[in-house]
Amino acid sequence: MKKEEILYKYEKRKDNVLYILHEFQDLNPYNYVTDDDMQLIADYIGIPYSKVYGTASFYSMISEKPRGKHIIRLCDSPPCHLMGSIDILDVIKEELKIEVGETTPDMIFTLEKTACLGVCGVAPVMMIDDEVYGNLTPKKVRKILTEYKEGTK
Ligand code: FES
Incomplete structure (x- = not known):
């Protein structure tokens, strides 16, 4: 359009x-x-x-700077913290070699934090674009990121 x-x-x-x-x-x-x-x-x-x-x-959902093809939003609210979102953040940073607010040099991923996504029952939670991923573990996050990197997501 x-x-x-x-x-x-x-x-x-x-x-x-x-x-x-x-x-x-x-x-x-x-x-x-x-x-x-x-x-x-x-x-x-x-x-x-x-x-x-x-x-x-x-509005944090709107950016005035170029961002990656996929926007990763990791929930940064207390229930997700309690369930280990800090570890999840470390895994994402390690896998993508970027900090929060940064975009990978190939413009594939941007990493952001967000307030509660409303699905605390499956904390820790992240969104990639419009897709919500819950009950995250380091292993699960690595698998999801690999799928995006390989273009199967
Ligand atoms: S606190 Fe993370 S989804 Fe609600």
Whole structure:
């Protein structure tokens, strides 16, 4: 879908900015919104660029920097901590050789932390793109990451 088509789906209202940002981001192969995207949205809605940028930078789900093809979001809330998310984080960092907030040089993975994903019953939990993975163990995480690296996921 073209950017213009996305815009025309929405009424020119400020409360639609976040939805449009999400759709623009999904369209971008590097999972982010560009300055031009934000300007386009601002012009369409009829608000200053700074308002669109403010919305984009406020929400952690929206990025203004290029990110990997796959976004890994590891839950960083207490129930997941109690169930060992720190160990899981260490495994991911070791496997991908990146820190939280970084992207692998091949632009395949970005690692982020997130607040509770609402599935604490299967803690520790991570999301990769729209997929939720629970009851994580170091072994299970290595297997999942290998599947993504090999492109079988
Ligand atoms: S605390 Fe991790 S999913 Fe709720």
